[in-house]
Structure formats: structure tokens, C-alpha cells
Amino acid sequence: MRLWKSASVGVLLAASAAGAQSASDRAWQQRLQVEIPLPVPLVELESINPFAVEIDEVPVLSQSTMPRKVNVRGNATVAAFVDSRGECLGAVPLELPFPGLTSSIVQEFTGSRFDPASAGTVPQPSWVVLEVSMEGRVKEATIVDQSLEMPSLGTPPVPNKPPVMTPPGSLRNLQATPHAQLSSLAAPRRIKIKAPGRDDEIHLRALVHITESGRSDSYVPLEIYEGLNTWFSAFLASWRAKPASKDGAPVASWVVYSARFRMELSGLDSASIRVVRDREYTPAQ
16 A cells, blocks of 8 residues: 555656646746747738830831731630520520621521430430631731830730620520539530621730840730631731830830721631530529
8 A cells, every 4th residue: 555655656746747847848938039020011012014124215117018818717615505305595605716706606506406415314404515616717907007005014914805795585594404413415416607708897906025126926915806816926927126225225025016907807617516514604694
């Protein structure tokens, strides 16, 4: 019994000593003062446009040639409503690569035949998103007006967002099975999209890089139909300019190029149509 008491006392003493040492350590740690200024100061960054440089003289475009008979190609994105019988009741163009495609796409899709979507073995009404590759030719174009401006030092140019197209009420109110509940998506059968040729005025805006030798070697589209990039690239390749200068020496620089063109575009035809399986569409109410 005495041995047990002695052992108990020994354990208690050891625990007390450990506790005292731990408390002593904590006290020592508390005495270690590390000065941390609070609150943490806010660092304000200057607004800097990476496309802007300080120059003495702005570049001047001295020569350019309008390319003719340029083959062009671009992808239209379309949402189509397909009922459980496989009939397309209407379509909504979401992204267009060329001007004047809206009515042609809506007319060609409406009434066309699909294999309907399904949930298991049961056909379902649904929205399906399609990518339509359209191709044609820019026959010729003329400049209506154009300008070169230096980018703002503090604010980068912002690309224009295309308008969001909404379906008419007759389509918006149709009941569609949610994408997540479908085991297979609607798939088009034989659909061919054709759009007539047109003579149109095109508005275009881009950041264009002009080298020290006065040539254009790259650009960033800000407002341009995606299908016209091939034509615009060919146009930029013809540029000859007096480059910007700094301290009497030529320097490379970016400019904001804005222009209006009168463009003759050939008829457009669809080269392929595919279902975009990783994208769904729900019309805004």
C-alpha cells in the first residue's frame, strides 16, 4: 500500500513538474514580442494599360490594299428546340460569324428533322446547342472611313459584347426536359443552311501592333465578326505606316484601329453541323 502511494505521489510530482515546465515555456513564449503592424496596409496599384506606350509622334498609315476574293469561314452557335417527335419548332442564334445570318438560320432550322432527345427509351422535348460551320467569300470591300488612335495609358480597350438574342414567347414558354435528365441529346438529320449574298456596311475595331519598320504583325479583335478574321488579317498584311517615334527614334506601338467598310459578301453555305454536348441552353424568362 505504501509503495502504491509513493508511486502515485511520484507520478503526481512528475505531472506537476511537467505542467510547471509547460507553463514556464508558455510564459517564455509570451515574453517573446514580435511586432506586427496592424492593420496590414493596403497597397494601391497603378492602372496600367499593357498596350500603351509613351511616344512623341503617333504612327500614320500611309498605304493599304483591300484584299479581294478571300475565302472565309466561321462557326455559328445555335440553340434549337426539338419536340419529342423530332421536329425543330424554332431556333435561336447565339453567336454569328457573319452579318445577316439570323433570318436564314431560323428559317432553315424551323421544321427540320432531328432524332429527338431521350430519357432512357422515352423521347423527350429539349433544347440542343449546335455548331454550324459556315463558309463563303468576301468578294471585295471599300473603306468608308477609318482612324488610328493611341490606347489610353490607364484603361485598356474593352471588346464589344455581341447582343444576347432571346427566343420569341412561343418558344420561350415551351416545356423542355432539363439537360441533366437526358440520356441522349437531339441530333440533326440532313440539314443544310444557306444564306444569300449581301452588300453590307461592316463596323470593325481592333488593337493593331505596328513595328518599328511600319508593318503590322499582330492584332487583337475588339469588334469584328469571327468569320472575317481571315480577310482582316490579309488587309493588315498590306499595311505600310510611318511608325511611332520616341526621342527621334522609331518605336513599335499598339494603335486602336476603327473603321467602316462597304463589303460584298458571297452566299454562305454550311459545311458541317455538330451537336455541342458540353453546352446547354435555357431561355431567359
